[in-house]
Amino acid sequence: MSDKIDPPPKPPQNLGDPRIIRTRQSAMQAALELVAEGGFQACSFETVSERSGISRSTLYRHWEDKSKLLKEALRGQIVQRTAPDTGNLRDDMLSAMLDLGHALSETPWGNMVAQLMAAAAVDADVAEIQQAAAEYHASVETEIISRAIIRGELSKDVDAIHTVLLFSAPIFYRHLFYRQSATAKWITVHVDRTVGLLTGK
Numbered sequence: 001m002s003d004k005i006d007p008p009p010k011p012p013q014n015l016g017d018p019r020i021i022r023t024r025q026s027a028m029q030a031a032l033e034l035v036a037e038g039g040f041q042a043c044s045f046e047t048v049s050e051r052s053g054i055s056r057s058t059l060y061r062h063w064e065d066k067s068k069l070l071k072e073a074l075r076g077q078i079v080q081r082t083a084p085d086t087g088n089l090r091d092d093m094l095s096a097m098l099d100l101g102h103a104l105s106e107t108p109w110g111n112m113v114a115q116l117m118a119a120a121a122v123d124a125d126v127a128e129i130q131q132a133a134a135e136y137h138a139s140v141e142t143e144i145i146s147r148a149i150i151r152g153e154l155s156k157d158v159d160a161i162h163t164v165l166l167f168s169a170p171i172f173y174r175h176l177f178y179r180q181s182a183t184a185k186w187i188t189v190h191v192d193r194t195v196g197l198l199t200g201k
Contacts, residue, residue: 024062026052028073029108035070036111040119043070071125074116077109078133083140089148089199093167094191096141100168101182104175114176138164154198166194 030051034043045066049056063069084095104110120127141164148154154163170190171182182190195201 020062023054023058024072027054027059027062027069028076030054031066031069031073032077032108032112035115036108039115040070045069067125071129074126074129077107078129078136081137081140083143083147085147088151089144089153090191090195092144092147093141093195094188096144097167097171097187097191098184100171101184101187104171105181110175113172117176141168158198163198166198167191 027048030048031043034047034051043066045056045059048054048059048066048069059069063072081099084092086092086095104113116126116130120130138161142160145154145158145160145163149156149158149160167190171187174180174182174186
């Protein structure tokens with residue numbers, strides 16, 4: 001992902017200025033929208049400028065090239081989460097999977113998951129961001145599994161990561177390959193069946 005000028009201007013100094021914050025947020029939002037609509041090749045400083053109304057010279061003052069802009073925008077998509085703690089595996093995991101389904105169907109991140117996967121295959125920086133996001137979100141769900149083991153709902157021999165994938169992978173598969181939204185009703189049935197398989201109930 002390259003869109004450089006040589007030499008790049010120095011970045012702005014007053015990053016705490018509300019106007020600068022708004023400018024950067026608008027540019028990153030435009031970049032994410034462009035990627036979601038047309039893939040990474042659709043995003044350039046020219047198209048970001050057209051979408052956001054921010055001049056290319058201003059964009060270059062904030063980022064050396066579109067790669068730096070996209071990396072910052074993508075890192076901003078790693079939403080901070082807390083593992084639900086309702087006291088039982090089924091309700092905790094249902095809450096987490098409903099959040100996942102909503103993110104895939106209703107957010108810019110969900111619209112560009114396929115493009116992110118394709119870019120990560122050829123761009124080490126995107127792959128690093130994607131891996132960090134995957135590990136972070138998996139840590140939230142493994143906490144749910146760990147609590148269930150402590151409560152005695154699941155066997156101590158359960159592989160936490162494998163168990164997390166039993167819940168989350170079908171939702172991703174449905175979104176990416178079948179191009180169908182995982183509705184709340186579908187997710188509820190899926191979680192109930194998966195919990196039943198794991199607990200024998």
